[in-house]
Amino acid sequence: MYLPEKIDLVDDTVIIANMIIFEGRNIVIKGNHSFVYYPVEGQGVLGTALEEAMLKQGYTEEVPKFGCDAFNQSAAKRFVPSCIDNFTFTVDTSGAGPKGDLRNDKQRPRQ
8 A cells, every 4th residue: 555645634544454655755644533554564665756666667557458469468567666764754643633622621611
């Protein structure tokens, strides 16, 4: 699963995937919701946009061909992500949250 460099959470989020790869170099996941992710086989950071990483490896997406000619050709080249070691990863779930800020609730007079 490929995820963008900046993610804005709009609800509680759980991601379960074999491989989780983030685009960019400075990953920021922001929103006042819960965020949990479980990479089964591994995770990584590309350091660039997915399209750029694919072009660097010489990957071009070919239109699939059908018919007898398709069986005579070799299999399409598979993209293998090359991950970087130097990156930042920030998860910011601060904010009022779905139930509101409890400090504000205590300051309000009860009716």
